[in-house]
Amino acid sequence: MTQRVGHLASISLDCPDTELLATFYSDLLGLTEAFATPDRGVIALSGAGTMLTMMRVADHVPPSWPHGPQHQQLHLDIAVQDLDSASASAVALGAIAADHQASPEQWRVMLDPAGHPFCLTAVRPD
Missing domain, CATH: 3.10.180.10 (2,3-Dihydroxybiphenyl 1,2-Dioxygenase, domain 1)
Structure with missing residues (x-):
């Protein structure tokens, strides 16, 4: 070790x-x-x-996720209790829902005010 x-x-x-x-x-x-x-x-x-x-x-260029040319380099996963209410709260603070939602029952992909993707998630470790 x-x-x-x-x-x-x-x-x-x-x-x-x-x-x-x-x-x-x-x-x-x-x-x-x-x-x-x-x-x-x-x-x-x-x-x-x-x-x-x-x-x-x-000269910041926001990621254009999920398709390039500027791919995400990092994103945050934020654990929440309720995806619908957390998504609404994030939008009220200035986030927008990403067009691409691969698994919206587990993750809601959002974009922060600078365009960085982040996920609100109901997925928790055991």
């Missing part, structure tokens, strides 16, 4: 507007701001173990 070198501190999302995306995920997941650079180009949210960090990228 290999000795751990460190702990996962943050998952970072590139986006054109860190304020918009930080507000969205703060409201969606009940997170609070833990850190921000003076220019607010980087905003880290805490409250879920690993931080979720927004990083401003001027």
Whole structure:
């Protein structure tokens, strides 16, 4: 067994507007701001173990999932109790439902305000 070198501190999302995306995920997941650079180009949210960090990228190209040319590189799965009410709440916060829904009875694919796909899911580990 290999000795751990460190702990996962943050998952970072590139986006054109860190304020918009930080507000969205703060409201969606009940997170609070833990850190921000003076220019607010980087905003880290805490409250879920690993931080979720927004990083401003001027030439950000949103993923075009499920078909290219810009494929998703990462997405978040968010466990919820009720897919219908969670989907409605996410939309009220600024998400949109993705056109492609492969298994809507288990996952609802949503797009955050910067176009990143994320899934609301009823799937839980045993």
